[in-house]
Amino acid sequence: MSHPNHPDPVLAGPNAPEEAETFADLLSAFEEQRKKPAAQGEPLSGTVIAVSDEFVYFDIGRKMEGVIRCDDLRDPAGTLLVQRGDTLPVSISGHNSEGYYTLSTIRVERPRDYTELEKAFTEKLVVAGTVIEQVKGGLRVDIGLRAFLPASRSGAREQAELEKLVGQEIRCRIIQLDVAKEDAVVDRRAVLEEEESVLKQRAFDALEEGAVVRGTVRGLTDFGAFVDLGSGDGLLHVTDIAWTRIAKPADVLSVGQSVEVKILKVNRQSKKVSLGMKQLVPDPWSLAAEKYVTGARVQGKVVRLADFGAFVELEAGVDGLIHVSELSYTRKIRKPSDVLKAGETVEVQVLGVNSGERRIALGLKQVLGDPWEEAGKRFPVGSVVEGPIGSLANFGAFVDLGDGIEGMIHIGDITAEKRLTHPKEALTAGQTVRAQVLEVDVPKRRIRLGMKQLQPTSADEYIAEHNVGDTVTGRVVEAGPKSAKVELGEGVMGYCRLAEKSSQPGEASAEPKADLSSLTAMLSARWKSGSPGAGASAAGGRFRAGEIGSFRISALDPEKKRIDLEPAG
Numbered sequence: 001m002s003h004p005n006h007p008d009p010v011l012a013g014p015n016a017p018e019e020a021e022t023f024a025d026l027l028s029a030f031e032e033q034r035k036k037p038a039a040q041g042e043p044l045s046g047t048v049i050a051v052s053d054e055f056v057y058f059d060i061g062r063k064m065e066g067v068i069r070c071d072d073l074r075d076p077a078g079t080l081l082v083q084r085g086d087t088l089p090v091s092i093s094g095h096n097s098e099g100y101y102t103l104s105t106i107r108v109e110r111p112r113d114y115t116e117l118e119k120a121f122t123e124k125l126v127v128a129g130t131v132i133e134q135v136k137g138g139l140r141v142d143i144g145l146r147a148f149l150p151a152s153r154s155g156a157r158e159q160a161e162l163e164k165l166v167g168q169e170i171r172c173r174i175i176q177l178d179v180a181k182e183d184a185v186v187d188r189r190a191v192l193e194e195e196e197s198v199l200k201q202r203a204f205d206a207l208e209e210g211a212v213v214r215g216t217v218r219g220l221t222d223f224g225a226f227v228d229l230g231s232g233d234g235l236l237h238v239t240d241i242a243w244t245r246i247a248k249p250a251d252v253l254s255v256g257q258s259v260e261v262k263i264l265k266v267n268r269q270s271k272k273v274s275l276g277m278k279q280l281v282p283d284p285w286s287l288a289a290e291k292y293v294t295g296a297r298v299q300g301k302v303v304r305l306a307d308f309g310a311f312v313e314l315e316a317g318v319d320g321l322i323h324v325s326e327l328s329y330t331r332k333i334r335k336p337s338d339v340l341k342a343g344e345t346v347e348v349q350v351l352g353v354n355s356g357e358r359r360i361a362l363g364l365k366q367v368l369g370d371p372w373e374e375a376g377k378r379f380p381v382g383s384v385v386e387g388p389i390g391s392l393a394n395f396g397a398f399v400d401l402g403d404g405i406e407g408m409i410h411i412g413d414i415t416a417e418k419r420l421t422h423p424k425e426a427l428t429a430g431q432t433v434r435a436q437v438l439e440v441d442v443p444k445r446r447i448r449l450g451m452k453q454l455q456p457t458s459a460d461e462y463i464a465e466h467n468v469g470d471t472v473t474g475r476v477v478e479a480g481p482k483s484a485k486v487e488l489g490e491g492v493m494g495y496c497r498l499a500e501k502s503s504q505p506g507e508a509s510a511e512p513k514a515d516l517s518s519l520t521a522m523l524s525a526r527w528k529s530g531s532p533g534a535g536a537s538a539a540g541g542r543f544r545a546g547e548i549g550s551f552r553i554s555a556l557d558p559e560k561k562r563i564d565l566e567p568a569g
Contacts, residue, residue: 407437
């Protein structure tokens, strides 16, 4: 309401009444236009305002909305070709029982006389008709005269759908006409296909790269899936379904499934559309460098084995490779299947990440550990080990010490009994042997073993048969100022420490030459009798090489095979 002191601006001024009247006339004229019945076939622009299970509702600028059956706006796959907000050229074909205008997407008119019928037939125009009844083989349609619509040309896919057409107004084309006999045959299916083609083209023209749309899987092949978008099919390539590796689309998709896809590329000339599903979720590789730090230990599933390595899935879409050389420190792996199997869960260490090339290098042996790091402690020099013979070579035999570590017995360390030309003369593969550790070289990953070192020697037997304090006979083979090396038996040596003795004037400086032939016989006889040699020096005296004497055992060391002596006397 206007305030008394402030006149309504619309009514202010000398010409206010005329202006108000003009506005009222315009509004009245607009309302009258909306109330005015529309002529059938009148071309209009309709905007989709709502969609129900049965009808699509259009605003056509009239008091009442217009409707088109949803089935008339679906493609062969059953996908509705329009959505809310779409604008289509339509024409009014009548009214339905609820008072809504019934619309057509193509402007059609009902022929009024035979001249118009002949023109429609000659020019192949689309005409409107009302389905009167169902007859044998099809339907009877009133197009100005009673025409026959064959069931095969009705556009109905089944009998129930054909029956629903009775009483409806349809759009069709006259394909046969005999005015004299008042006989005509019409085709509805061709008109529907043309309208569908127009709608599809309109929908195709609306496609934009980067847009996200929904479609229905129409077919599956080994290389991808064909998705019906309403405007035609788009190809969803197998590599664009998911970031994970997919063997075939049928593993994750099925015919008839509704999917949301992104339009990757539209070729207007060939009308080919490329689609993607994985593009709707983040690329897991974008965060791979942050999640998988070099040196970190992670778990994954072995998904594929190749001759050069094993592929491990760390997460959906992110695989790493364990190269065959990174499977074991100790074993020479020829193929990954010797160690791993598909589907197995393993713990691995990240060796390197290259997000740009989508590569992650993994290692298995780094997690299992290097047994050679503890080899020096596990197999100290002098210790005795036991294990099976793994293989034989010309130069020796390899013994399995466990955890992939092998020790090598040189052919010369197998036995002291005889000279071997090949290890197989004394050993066989798989045979369990005992050996002594002779040398450990961790950097070179080598352990040298010996078997003959564990076989009893003449020294072992001698030590076993004597005790500390026994008096024995031996021949001096080496003499020095402080010690002498004494042969106690064949291959048995003892070591005698001598007391210091000052030189006396007139003492002979020259040592008599020993008669070796007579000494050997004498030594052999005295070893058997155990009596001391005549040439033995008194305690604290000196010995000469070749001299036979009596000695007392002062110490025995079985491990070192050492016999310590002192002069008896």
